[in-house]
Amino acid sequence: MPQPTSPDTRLFTVTADTLVAVDFTPREPRERRRPRTPRTPRTPREPGPYRRLFAVPGARAFTAGNLLARLPMGMFGVSAIVMIAGSRGSYALAGAVTATGLAATAVVAPWTARLVDRHGQARVALPATLFAVLGSLALVLCVRYDAPDWTLLAAYAATATTPNTGGMSRARWAHLLKGRPDALHTANSFEQAADELCFMLGPVLAAVLCGTFFPEAGTLTGAVLLLTGVALFTAQRSTEPPAVRRAAGRAPLRAPGVRPLLLVCLATGGVFGSLEVVTIAFADGQGHRTAAGAVLALQAAGSCVAGLLYGAVRPKGPAPSRLGWCLAGMTALMTLPLLAAALTGSLLVLAGALLVAGMATAPTMVTTMTLVQRYTPEGRLNEGMTLAVTGLLGGIACGSAAGGWIVEHVSATAGYGVPVAAALTAFAVAGALVTFGSSNRFMDGCRHH
Numbered sequence: 001m002p003q004p005t006s007p008d009t010r011l012f013t014v015t016a017d018t019l020v021a022v023d024f025t026p027r028e029p030r031e032r033r034r035p036r037t038p039r040t041p042r043t044p045r046e047p048g049p050y051r052r053l054f055a056v057p058g059a060r061a062f063t064a065g066n067l068l069a070r071l072p073m074g075m076f077g078v079s080a081i082v083m084i085a086g087s088r089g090s091y092a093l094a095g096a097v098t099a100t101g102l103a104a105t106a107v108v109a110p111w112t113a114r115l116v117d118r119h120g121q122a123r124v125a126l127p128a129t130l131f132a133v134l135g136s137l138a139l140v141l142c143v144r145y146d147a148p149d150w151t152l153l154a155a156y157a158a159t160a161t162t163p164n165t166g167g168m169s170r171a172r173w174a175h176l177l178k179g180r181p182d183a184l185h186t187a188n189s190f191e192q193a194a195d196e197l198c199f200m201l202g203p204v205l206a207a208v209l210c211g212t213f214f215p216e217a218g219t220l221t222g223a224v225l226l227l228t229g230v231a232l233f234t235a236q237r238s239t240e241p242p243a244v245r246r247a248a249g250r251a252p253l254r255a256p257g258v259r260p261l262l263l264v265c266l267a268t269g270g271v272f273g274s275l276e277v278v279t280i281a282f283a284d285g286q287g288h289r290t291a292a293g294a295v296l297a298l299q300a301a302g303s304c305v306a307g308l309l310y311g312a313v314r315p316k317g318p319a320p321s322r323l324g325w326c327l328a329g330m331t332a333l334m335t336l337p338l339l340a341a342a343l344t345g346s347l348l349v350l351a352g353a354l355l356v357a358g359m360a361t362a363p364t365m366v367t368t369m370t371l372v373q374r375y376t377p378e379g380r381l382n383e384g385m386t387l388a389v390t391g392l393l394g395g396i397a398c399g400s401a402a403g404g405w406i407v408e409h410v411s412a413t414a415g416y417g418v419p420v421a422a423a424l425t426a427f428a429v430a431g432a433l434v435t436f437g438s439s440n441r442f443m444d445g446c447r448h449h
Helices: 049-053 059-074 076-088 091-119 121-144 149-161 165-176 181-212 217-234 258-285 289-312 319-333 335-343 347-375 381-409 417-436 440-446
Strands: 010-015 018-023
Touching: 049 181, 049 289, 059 076, 059 165, 059 181, 059 217, 076 091, 076 121, 076 149, 076 181, 076 217, 091 121, 091 149, 091 381, 121 149, 121 165, 121 217, 165 181, 165 217, 165 347, 165 381, 181 217, 181 289, 181 347, 258 289, 258 319, 258 335, 258 347, 258 381, 258 417, 289 347, 319 335, 319 347, 319 417, 335 347, 335 417, 347 381, 381 417
Parallel strands: none
Antiparallel strands: 010 018
16 A cells, blocks of 8 residues: 655656656745846957958958959969970070060059049059050960060060059058048058968969960960959949049159158068079079979968058057068068078078068068058059059069079078168168158148048
8 A cells, every 4th residue: 555755755666677766855946946147248349450341331342353353463474484485495585575574564554553543443444454465465476476586575565554453452442441540551451461462372373374284374364364353343433532633742753751662662672572583592502493482482471471460450650660660670580581591501491481581571561551652642542552563673673683693693592681681771761761751841742641
């Protein structure tokens, strides 16, 4: 007969092979239980500087087109050298053709940029790009059908009408972010990182295309990418800066503060040009010439990462002083490749030194372009930034020549003294910029900013 159980009694029973325990202890009513402390809602995290940057309406669309158009800038030179040297058997001719194109660009590019400022990006950039693409196609045909050497020079010179796509993108950011210097600093940092990325990937892509398919593949692919990218970029009319047919300010070359910055660009270009030639010669001397591209890519990678990090922080102090500090850092870090080559002779150690040394170049270029934008008169921004790029190209040519001369007459290790000297020269010019930058005469041309 079942017996009554007390409330504290536990009943044990066996079901099949399982022991079951039943607890009759009364439970506290649900409503008497201690209420849980409500969780404090998390404060939404403030978006980072790059998320805020690309939240600007239309920014993602024009950036995508511009990156597509900018990638071939690192492809055309390598593609032309591989194509011409492979078909004509002459690196001297290939070098002469690329040098001719560089000289023509230095002359034509500022005029193209002036037309862009006066008539708008869409009306000028797309026809100029089409003409440049025709020049690339003419070069391919001349090489393919064994035309006289002078036709190669003329065809490659015709590509000088290629618009400064990076400058046009920076001009859009300056237009969209007017009155927001912190956001413009982030935009300029992103643009510099994009430059480094394109010049890091472009030569690799060109070499793969020319080696895998046929020698003309790099030039043809670059022409298609350039035309497609510029077409997509110029189609974004909502973010295009307004054209200024008659700019009130003087020409950028005559504006106070611009010429010292062009000298800084010239000397900084000497760093880039000499590093490339000397590193190829050093790797060749070690019996690893094919690894030179990867070693140089590390230098560009360091610059790309540093540019993105530099854009994520809020700059402090006046820009001329920041430029001086950046150039001082670049001068110090450029001694690392020289020490690595002289003390170790190891290509692996040199690669690490170039990775670290590259981290100073992007902040330097970001600050330089910020000052160019500040000192360039209203309505002449594309022209001013194209002049800066022209200075860089001239410096690259001079640095390549100086580095090559030192390598040939002294040694590849001694050649790493050229980028140190070029960086030191840029630092000295920046010192003059800081010294005279506070004078009224110097700042007259940039008060409208």
